[in-house]
Amino acid sequence: MNAEDLAELPEWMYPPRAEGWHADDLDHLPDAPKHLELIDGALVFRLVPQTVWHSAVVSGLTLALATQAPPGITAVHGMTIRVDRHNRPEADILVHATPPDPDRTWFRPTDVLLVVEVVLPESAHRDRTVKLRKYAEAGIPHYWIVDKEGSAPVVHAYELDRQTGAYVPVGSFCGTLERPVPFPIVVDLEELLA
The missing domain is CATH 3.90.1570.10 (tt1808, chain A)
Known part of the structure; x- marks a missing residue:
C-alpha cells in the first residue's frame, strides 16, 4: 500500500494509539462496517460477502x-x-x-x-x-x-x-x-x- 492509498482511508480506520486498538474502541467507530472484530489489537473486517x-x-x-x-x-x-x-x-x-x-x-x-x-x-x-x-x-x-x-x-x-x-x-x-x-x-x- 502506498501513501496515496492510505490518504483515501476513512479517518476511523487509523488506530488511536501506537499499540493499536482496544476492545472498547469498537463502540466508538461512527462509520465502521457492521461485522468488525478486534484480534490482537488489529481490526478485522468480513471482506467477502456472506453466502x-x-x-x-x-x-x-x-x-x-x-x-x-x-x-x-x-x-x-x-x-x-x-x-x-x-x-x-x-x-x-x-x-x-x-x-x-x-x-x-x-x-x-x-x-x-x-x-x-x-x-x-x-x-x-x-x-x-x-x-x-x-x-x-x-x-x-x-x-x-x-x-x-x-x-x-x-x-x-x-x-x-x-x-x-x-x-x-x-x-x-x-x-x-x-x-x-x-x-x-x-x-x-x-x-x-x-
Missing part, C-alpha cells in the same frame, strides 16, 4: 439453540466477546446466561457458555486456530466449528479441559447433532438448509 449457506446455518442453528435452551439461557448471533483489552472477536453464534440488556454490545467470557463459528473460506484460519485458542484461554467452556462438506454442515465440538486450559475434541456430527452440554440439544443439521 446463503452460511446465513442459513447461522440462522437455523441460532433458532435451534434458542428454542431448546432452558430459561435464563439465550442464543444470539453476530455479537462480540471482550476476551481482553486487545481482543474482541465476533462470534457467529454465542449462547449466554446473562439478564436481557437491549443496549449490550459485547459479552464477557464468563457470560458465555458456547461459541459457534460457521467457517467461511476467509475466516477458516481464524476460526480453526486463532479463535479456538483465544476462546479456550478466556475459559469459554464449549466451542463448535461448523464446516461445509459438500453442501452439508458438519459440527466439530470441543470442550475446555480445565487442567490444560485448551479445547479437546469431543465429537464430529453430520446428519444429527446431539449434545448434553451446555444443555441437552438435538439438531437435524440437514434441516438447517431446508
Whole structure:
C-alpha cells in the first residue's frame, strides 16, 4: 500500500494509539462496517460477502439453540466477546446466561457458555486456530466449528479441559447433532438448509 492509498482511508480506520486498538474502541467507530472484530489489537473486517449457506446455518442453528435452551439461557448471533483489552472477536453464534440488556454490545467470557463459528473460506484460519485458542484461554467452556462438506454442515465440538486450559475434541456430527452440554440439544443439521 502506498501513501496515496492510505490518504483515501476513512479517518476511523487509523488506530488511536501506537499499540493499536482496544476492545472498547469498537463502540466508538461512527462509520465502521457492521461485522468488525478486534484480534490482537488489529481490526478485522468480513471482506467477502456472506453466502446463503452460511446465513442459513447461522440462522437455523441460532433458532435451534434458542428454542431448546432452558430459561435464563439465550442464543444470539453476530455479537462480540471482550476476551481482553486487545481482543474482541465476533462470534457467529454465542449462547449466554446473562439478564436481557437491549443496549449490550459485547459479552464477557464468563457470560458465555458456547461459541459457534460457521467457517467461511476467509475466516477458516481464524476460526480453526486463532479463535479456538483465544476462546479456550478466556475459559469459554464449549466451542463448535461448523464446516461445509459438500453442501452439508458438519459440527466439530470441543470442550475446555480445565487442567490444560485448551479445547479437546469431543465429537464430529453430520446428519444429527446431539449434545448434553451446555444443555441437552438435538439438531437435524440437514434441516438447517431446508
